[in-house]
Amino acid sequence: MKAWFNPQAIYVLWLREMKRYLRARSRIIGSLGMPFFFLIFLGTGFKQFRPAGVPDHVDYLQYLAPGMLAVVLQFGSMFTGMAILWDRQFGFLKEIMVAPVSRVAIVLGRTLGGMTTAFLQGVLFLAVACIAGLQLPGLSGWALVPLFMLLIAASFVNVGIAVASVMHDMQGFGLVMNFLMIPLFLLSGALFPIENFPEWVQVLALADPLLYGVDGMRFGLLGVSRFSPVLDGLILCAFCTALVITGAFLFSRVDVE
Amino acid sequence: MIIVHHAGWHAFMEAIVTHELTKHYAAVTAVNKVSLRVMPGEVFGLLGPNGAGKTTFIKMLATLTTPSSGDAVVCGHRITQDRDAVRRCIGMVFQDPALDDRLTGRENLDFHARMYGMKRDDRMKRLTDVLELVGLAEKADVLVKQYSGGMKRRLEIARGLMHFPKVLFLDEPTLGLDPQTRYHIWEYIRQLNAREAVTVILTTHYMEEADALCSRIGIIDYGTVITVDTPAVLKNSIGHDIVTIEATHAELLRAALEKEPWIQSVTVSDSTIVAQVREAEQKVARAVFCAQEVGAQVRSITVRKPSLEDVFLHYTGKRLRDDALDIREQRRGGHP
Numbered sequence: 001m002k003a004w005f006n007p008q009a010i011y012v013l014w015l016r017e018m019k020r021y022l023r024a025r026s027r028i029i030g031s032l033g034m035p036f037f038f039l040i041f042l043g044t045g046f047k048q049f050r051p052a053g054v055p056d057h058v059d060y061l062q063y064l065a066p067g068m069l070a071v072v073l074q075f076g077s078m079f080t081g082m083a084i085l086w087d088r089q090f091g092f093l094k095e096i097m098v099a100p101v102s103r104v105a106i107v108l109g110r111t112l113g114g115m116t117t118a119f120l121q122g123v124l125f126l127a128v129a130c131i132a133g134l135q136l137p138g139l140s141g142w143a144l145v146p147l148f149m150l151l152i153a154a155s156f157v158n159v160g161i162a163v164a165s166v167m168h169d170m171q172g173f174g175l176v177m178n179f180l181m182i183p184l185f186l187l188s189g190a191l192f193p194i195e196n197f198p199e200w201v202q203v204l205a206l207a208d209p210l211l212y213g214v215d216g217m218r219f220g221l222l223g224v225s226r227f228s229p230v231l232d233g234l235i236l237c238a239f240c241t242a243l244v245i246t247g248a249f250l251f252s253r254v255d256v257e
Numbered sequence: 258m259i260i261v262h263h264a265g266w267h268a269f270m271e272a273i274v275t276h277e278l279t280k281h282y283a284a285v286t287a288v289n290k291v292s293l294r295v296m297p298g299e300v301f302g303l304l305g306p307n308g309a310g311k312t313t314f315i316k317m318l319a320t321l322t323t324p325s326s327g328d329a330v331v332c333g334h335r336i337t338q339d340r341d342a343v344r345r346c347i348g349m350v351f352q353d354p355a356l357d358d359r360l361t362g363r364e365n366l367d368f369h370a371r372m373y374g375m376k377r378d379d380r381m382k383r384l385t386d387v388l389e390l391v392g393l394a395e396k397a398d399v400l401v402k403q404y405s406g407g408m409k410r411r412l413e414i415a416r417g418l419m420h421f422p423k424v425l426f427l428d429e430p431t432l433g434l435d436p437q438t439r440y441h442i443w444e445y446i447r448q449l450n451a452r453e454a455v456t457v458i459l460t461t462h463y464m465e466e467a468d469a470l471c472s473r474i475g476i477i478d479y480g481t482v483i484t485v486d487t488p489a490v491l492k493n494s495i496g497h498d499i500v501t502i503e504a505t506h507a508e509l510l511r512a513a514l515e516k517e518p519w520i521q522s523v524t525v526s527d528s529t530i531v532a533q534v535r536e537a538e539q540k541v542a543r544a545v546f547c548a549q550e551v552g553a554q555v556r557s558i559t560v561r562k563p564s565l566e567d568v569f570l571h572y573t574g575k576r577l578r579d580d581a582l583d584i585r586e587q588r589r590g591g592h593p
Contacts, residue, residue, distance in 0.1 A: 012371035020359050091355035095416075098321060098349055099372035100341040255322075 006105040013096075013109025014116065017080065021117040031076060032125055035068040040132045042191070053193030055224050065134045066217040067190025069122055070152060070210055076121040077153040078181060080114030081160015081247070085170055103252040107161060111244065114157030115150055122149045137221045144220035144229060148236065152213040155240045158247030165250035188214045193226070209239035272297045272424050272456040273318065277327035280313050280480075287313040289480040290327065295473075297423070300450050300457040302471030303482075304464070304569065310480035311460035312352060315426045318458070319349050332423045345373065348417030348455075352428040354409050358402040362393055362412050365401060366419055373420040387415040390452070391445050407438035411445060418449060425449070427459040431466060443469055464565040474565070478573045488565060495563045495571050497521050498537035502530040502544060506553040513547045528556075 021028070043061030050060040087093040096106060130136065137145070163176050187194070187201070188210035194202050205211055216232035219225035225232065273295040280288040288310045295301045303311045316322045318331055320340045329336045332346040356365055363384065370380040388394045391411040401409065410430065417425050430446065431439040447470065450457050461467050467474050468488050475485040484491065504510055511525045514532060519540055523532040534540050537560045548555045563571075 006374075008371050008374055012368050016357065016360065016364075016368055019364065020357075023359055087357075090358065091351065091353050092357045094321075094351055095355045095357075095369070096372070098319065098344060099369070100344040100374075101372055 006101055009099070009101040009105045010109040010112065013106065014113040017110070017113025017117060021120070028121070028124070031079075031121060032072070032128060035072050035125060036128055036132070038071075039064055039068045039129055039134075043132070051192035051196055053195050058222055058224060061133055062135060062222055063218070064191065065129050066221050067188065067214050068129070069125055069149070069217060070188060070190055070214045071185055072125045073118045073122050073149055073152045073213075074156050074181065074185060074210060077114045077118035077156040078160040078163075080117055081110070081157045081162075082164050082173070082176075084110070084161060084164035084251075085167065085173070088164075088168075089170065097254075103254075104248055107158075107244070107248040107251050110161060111154055111157045111247075114160070115153040118153035118157070119146070119149055122153075134221075137223070141220040141223075145217050147233070148213050148216040148220065151233070151236045151240050152210065155209050155213075155236070155243045158240075158243040161247035162243070162250045165247070165254050184208050184210050187211065189226070190214050209236060209243070212236040212239070270297065271295060271330070272299070273301075273329065273331050273458070275318070275327065275329040278314070278317060278324050278329050279326045280310075280317060280322065281325045286480050288317065288324075291477075291480075291482050292327075293475060293482060293485055295456060295458065297456050298450070298454055299472045300446070300459065300470050302467040302474045303458070303460045303477050304462070304467045304474050304565070305460075305477035306462055309477045311477055312428055313480075314477070315428060315458060315460060319347055319426055320344055321349075345420070346423045348420065348422035348425040350410075350413045350417045350425070350427045350430060352432060354413065356401050356409055356412060356416075358404075359400065361398050361400055362388070362404070363397040365412060366416055369416045369419050375420060383419060383421070387418050390418070390449060391415045405438075407434055407441065410434060410438075410442060414442075414445060414449070418453060418455065422455060424456045424458060427457060429460055429462070431461075431463065439466070446470055464569065468565050476569060476572050483572045491568045492563045492565065495567055497533040497535050497563070499561050499563060499567070500532045500534050500537050500541070500544065501557075501559045501561075502532070502548070503528055503556040503558075504530065504548055504553045505556075506551060509551045510548055510553045513551045514544065517543065517547065519543070 039061065043064045046060050050063075054060060054063050084093060087096065126134070159180070163180070167173075167176070187205040187208045189205065190210070194205040194211065197205060212227070212232040212235045215225045215227055216229050216236065219229040219232070227235075271294045274293075276292050277290040278288060278292070279286065279290050291314060303314065305311050313322065317324045318329055318336060320336050320343050324337065331343045334342040334346065336343050357368070360368065366384050366387065367380065370383065375383065385394070388397050391414055393408060393411055393415065396404070396408060401412065404412065414427070414430070417427075427446070431442050434442065443466070446457060446459070449455060459466075459470065471488060473485060473487050474491060475482045476491075477483065484494075486494070502510070505528065507525050507528045507530055511523055511530055514520050514523050514530070519534060521533040521535065523530060525531075532544075541558055541560060544558065545555055
């Protein structure tokens with residue numbers, strides 16, 4: 001058994017994430033608010049003036065739903081990654097770092113924990129979205145959507161880990177939110193097809209991993225997509241792998257001060 | 258490997274041996290060529306003012322920071338070569354709290370035990386034992402958020418012991434705690450040292466703490482260990498006792514005492530005379546006689562052995578208390 005594969009340590013890091021998640025009820029409900037209100041108010045408000053490129057037979061609210069689901073996953077998992085900063089603030093990071101556990105195992109445990117919490121958030125969002133009128137897909141969608149949900153979560157937990165590894169306090173948090181998370185959300189095609197952007201913005205959008213996540217989930221939920229779901233899946237997998245490696249690499253260089 | 262086999266510093270049975278351990282930060286040398294040995298079962302104290310290099314020293318021993326030069330062997334493992342082996346055999350209690358306050362006390366300990374790869378049965382049994390040892394058995398299932406400062410510190414000590422370490426590092430274990438809680442923590446440290454046979458390395462800038470707990474003390478200042486010995490030997494090394502006399506006509510009495518050959522030095526302030534005297538118990542009668550001769554009325558005489566405070570003053574030329582005050586002043590200035 002290799003030193004970095006430490007199932008017990010990975011498990012307990014995951015377990016801690018679960019316990020903290022289930023104890024933070026206000027966070028669970030609070031983080032559903034923004035995407036839910038976007039979904040019902042944008043979805044109903046733009047019903048008549050829907051953006052160009054949304055297929056005619058698709059209701060705008062249905063079109064918006066996978067995008068909002070992606071946002072729930074993006075923000076939820078990035079917060080879990082950034083929780084390293086909280087741990088640093090409250091000293092618990094030292095407790096994790098002194099243990100005879102490899103940094104890779106720590107990143108794996110955190111990633112699995114963040115994936116699970118983000119996934120649960122996503123499922124909760126789908127449930128509320130159904131109340132708002134989201135129509136659920138057939139069987140193929142059921143297989144595809146969770147897969148994309150997990151890939152998005154794994155990617156953004158590691159964006160969070162990477163950012164938290166190079167930032168040393170909470171000061172830069174707003175910076176990251178405004179200059180990384182919001183653009184990634186707006187470029188992802190969550191609100192409208194990216195063909196509405198000028199060409200140079202479209203190029204930027206193609207470099208956004210969330211684009212492929214939204215596209216894949218849209219295929220799963222509605223059966224419409226820009227790329228084939230297989231291509232979406234492969235590209236997202238590539239992004240995800242790169243981000244996990246980046247996260248693990250940057251975290252491995254963190255000093256215990 | 259060359260260093261380890263170098264004659265005279267191979268660690269046969271010591272809990273800790275350091276060899277010219279040094280740490281430089283940018284412009285400062287935090288720890289400067291410290292060589293010392295700690296035997297198993299000792300409570301070894303590093304006494305020094307804030308910024309003396311105590312924390313850096315134990316951080317190197319705990320493999321949290323790498324030495325700039327020199328090396329050390331902890332429980333038979335070299336800190337520069339075998340990080341995980343060192344980590345497995347030591348427990349660490351940090352100066353600042355390092356608990357997850359959204360978890361209960363028990364969950365914090367369980368987390369730690371699993372990170373150290375303990376098996377289920379060992380874990381359960383050990384959890385009960387260490388909670389018992391620090392008197393937190395009844396509060397085990399309360400969220401740490403609701404613990405008091407003293408309880409948190411006790412929980413951290415329990416956690417440090419969880420994985421049966423051979424050496425436990427305590428960095429300023431009672432910093433910021435009230436006197437009563439501090440006294441309790443001392444009790445727990447004594448108990449764990451006796452019951453668990455664990456070697457304890459603690460840093461402190463409290464004289465009473467070093468005196469009350471430590472079998473040996475290293476006095477450290479500016480990154481250098483100035484002297485290492487038992488509290489008793491350190492105090493005797495000063496070589497004199499301190500006699501305080503309260504009397505009328507203090508100035509006259511001082512002049513008279515100054516002429517006596519057995520007086521090493523004497524100072525006076527208001528009606529209090531402080532004299533440094535060898536084997537003071539035998540000289541008290543002589544002092545009273547002197548007072549009668551000059552017509553001074555003695556109200557009280559006290560003889561005391563030198564305290565560690567006096568020892569520290571002797572070796573470093575400054576008082577610990579002044580230093581603590583300076584730092585507080587700086588903080589006040591720096592953060593209005």
